[in-house]
Amino acid sequence: MDLALTAEQEAMRRTVRDFARDVIAPRARETDERDEFPRDVIRRMGDLGILGLPVPEEWGGVGADYLSYILAIEEVSYQSAAIGVILAVHTGVATLPIVMFGTDDQKRRYVERLATGEWIGAFALTEPDAGSDARAIRTRAVRDGDGYVLNGSKAFITNGGVADVYTVFAVTHPERGAHGVTAFLVEQGTPGFAVGRREEKMGLHGSPTAALEFADVRLAPAQRLGAEGEGFKIAMSQLDGGRIGIAAQALGIARAAFDAAVAYTKTRRQFGRAIADFQATRLTLAQMATDIEAAQLLTYRAAGMRSRGQPCTAEASMAKLFASDTAMRVTTDAVQLFGGYGYTREYPVERLMRDAKVTQIYEGTNQIQRIVIAKSLERGGLP
């Protein structure tokens, strides 16, 4: 039992926190208002190594542990949840599977570029009719000589349209069910691959979400990631980590709303006193702080377990569920504490509330997380 961060983790967190304050914070509002991908900020994150934290040094990364990477998502999301998810998707679900399952050639071509931010990565599993039920995907890859021909479409792809390489999941053997899915690395500009409609979202403006279309896209054998039929194994390998990443994003959002609420209630005066002096305000602030700390402990516990290579499926789901529900409550309460001002775009809390909502939905809806947790209880996974 050791609940302290290591000196390296502390130092890394400080570096990212300072960077986020100096570089991301001044751009957060504009990124939200214009809904533009902040490419220059992302490039600077790459220069600093933030995009390759958990990637081994031999492949261009920093070689930090998983918890350090999770702390980075939290700190980045504290200033901009949109940039937080760009990081989580790029590094967590796009880059790490290539580190784990890629050939040396693929690591040289992709990981080295992704880890430094020279290229942006994306992860394409979801389809219009296959969200939580990923087994229902219909995108097909058919053998053609040595290579494959890819047809189908993907939906809600984060970094869609700005990414240079996409990890795309397609059915190669329909008769094999979950074992008939294969992963491919599809580069932007490949003939037949087009980015479709870009979604207009409630929040996370600046993080592009787009549909992808594949029409007779020819892929060389070297574009296949892992073996045929290993697609789900590859997708599942990042499931727990992805959920911890979203828990960290939610935590960053919640902390930002809380700090804004504390600062505001100390200065806002009504009936001759700061509203922070009213018990009603204090009750709300205390509940926010308590929920945030609990969410933080759940998130760090899961990340620590993953850093040590321990199974953490239920722990990751609990962190994601609790942290995202906390982010939603805390941001909603923050808007309430700000009153009418909270509803205006002058203050950041309305953006934070919009950004919080998606953390209850993506990387497995919270309903899916509850099913995962219930299953672990059913199997006797009690402490």
Added chain:
Amino acid sequence: MDFSLTDAQRALQQDLRAFAAREVAPTAAARDEDERFDPTIFRAIGAAGFAGLPFPGQYGGAGGDAVSSALATEELSRVCAATGIMLSTHVSLVAWPVFRFGTDEQKRAFLAPLASGEKLGAYGLSEPDSGGDDAGIQTTAVRRGDDYLLQGAKVFSINGGEADIYVVYAATDPTQRSRGMTAFILEKGMPGLRFGKTERKMGVRSAVAAELVFEDCVVPAANRLGAEGEGLKIALAALDGGRTGIAALAVGIAQGALEEALAHARGRTHFNRPLLDFQTTQFKLADMQTEIEAARLLTRRAAWLEARAAPYTRASAMAKVMASDVAMRVTTEAVQILGGYGYMRDRPVERMMRDAKITQIYGGTNEVQRMVIARHVLAE
């Protein structure tokens, strides 16, 4: 960042779980029903070496720390919250202040028998007109030669009347309000110490909460704990640790209720399917489990900070608020999952729901805790 228990802590947890199943669980329902405090349970706790877990061996303790203490309270409360509250009061609010603030002589005389389980402890702070507001204290202690004369009364003293040793707070300088408060160690049988009404409670019925009455109660000056005027400091320090204990108690109650609900959901069939097959049930159980884990991590963190002698007032207040609210929600849901059976006294969940309520109230109400937390976060 590693929340996993050490091998020694895990072994202790297993021992406690086995002890609770063997010595505490079988009589929990009957003791509750009869509102009967059973001194043999405390004796068994002492014999097993659990009465002084966080204290050094030289004083009869087990040489553990606040984490060991939290594990003990959680495991006992999982089957019987009344036993958890009895032990947690004994350790955190009686033995601990003697350990922390007592003289060597006092530690030998009082801590050693408390830690070994030879004697049971109780404490007296709350008064009819002074609960969360310690400044309203009316009990007085007037110096007379080598003694103090205590006058007044305390209410809701857990273990009161059953205990041998009492840590009691009284005003030595009433003009100073809370700054004039002093702590004393009393023993059962001292002239002028009398036990008044024993409360009839909603829950934790096999633990006693009694009135302590001091009528010209003669307490030797050697029994003063700390200096005159240090009472508030001692009480606040003890209550910080006590809150971690209440949090552990609440986590234990909630864990016990979750296990009952899960077992019922597995076995009970509705519409030809086990209750557990319905998503409604699964979602309730998942939320219960998640909230319990959140509360448990906050509790372990507060205990861990205390064990490292780091500040933990804010952490223990957060743990107490979260865990007690979780215990209330989880036990209420457990009763709901058991349906009609849950409401009946031959199943333990109705007792757990009654027991959970006190954790939101005592050791400083959750409202007071939130004020403490707010003061900390607004000062940061």
